[in-house]
Amino acid sequence: MAEVDVVAVFLPKENFWPLDSYNIGIRPLMGKPIFMHVLEHIHRLVGIRRLKIIHFGDIDNSIFDNIAISKELEAEKIGKQKEKSEIVESIKNSYAGKPLLVFSACDLGILLIDNILGESLKNAIYIDTSTDRIIGLRLLIRSSQEKPSVILVERSLENYTLYPWDFLPLIQRILRLKMSGSLISSEAQISSSANIIGPCYIEAGVKILENATIKGPCYIGRGVIIGNNALIRESVIEANSIIGANMEVARSWLGRFSETHSGYIGDSIFSENVHVGAGFITANVRLDRREIKVRWFERKIDTGLKKLGVIMGSNVEVGIHSGTMPGVLIGNNVKIGPGTLVFNNIPDGATMYAKQHVVFLEQRS
Secondary structure: OOEEEEEEEOOOOOOOOOOOOOOHHHOEEOOEEHHHHHHHHHHHHOEEEEEEEEEOOOOOHHHHOOOOOOOEEEEEEOOOOOOHHHHHHHHHHHHOOOOEEEEEOOOHHHHHOOOEEOOOOOOOOEEOOOOOOOOOOOOEEEOOOOOOOEEEEEOOOOOOOOOHHHHHHHHHHHHHHHOOOOEEOOOOEEOOOOEEEOOEEEOOOOEEOOOOEEEOOEEEOOOOEEOOOOEEEOOEEOOOOEEOOOEEEEOOEEOOOOEOOOEEEEOOEEOOOEEEOOOEEEOOOOOOOOOOEEEEOOEEEEOOOOOOOEEEOOOEEEOOOOEEOOOEEEOOOOEEOOOOEEOOOEOOOOEEOOOOOOOOOOOOO
């Protein structure tokens, strides 16, 4: 297998609200940072001889410890005032004449690469891919040379912007890539009446109670509790979360320390430390079945998705018998009172309650 040098660039936080409590590339997915899934995918296609990580100093370097897929590893902190063009020029000068793959560490679009062709040119790596295969995600090969020694793969800021809802179909792709079979820890406690169907990865310390059903592909992280009669379908439940009795979770990603009771969560993302009370329901389909639009600050954006629930930031508390309409974004450190149906986005730090109009009728003798 041919070997290349790889440079992973962690860009500053940008269009990921309400998921931007830190760089999206290091957010845990299936128990490891997202960027590691990208690197592992590249490693299956071409050997990684040297890995260089460039980031802006707001990431703890320990996140890069114990990366064992390359022979050499270097992490470089740079200032946020450094322009992208400077970074690109520096990379090209450092690696001129060597096979090199450069990508943005938060660009999961690179998972669309199914084949890397480098045999015809010894000093070049070419990427064979089509555009718009998943909601307009594109990989662009940029070079001024006819036969370049450096191929730069990056998101085009002029033509394409990554939004938080774009991660839902990519999470499904990661599940399909990773889940060729089932792996159930011997330290998981699974009731004899529970049903495990299809490829599932169930970590140590998981408890799956009576009559619960897990339909793969699914990932259930360390210490997760799945309650009685719960149904989990094509979803990722990260470590130390609780899925209550009679709750259905479908095609969703629930971050660490999430807690739910009864209800329905579909095509949604919970960041971390999200707690929703009993009877919580996400609407994930429009009544007219058309594609869902999201209110993004001052404009509406067509997501290209016909199913999209809610995207919640970290440290959100939701009272009982509450719900969200399709495509709602809820910020970090938000409180939502009981009996509240959320129609619009909620900013960071807000508290929202529904007002009730109570009428007392006089009793007739």
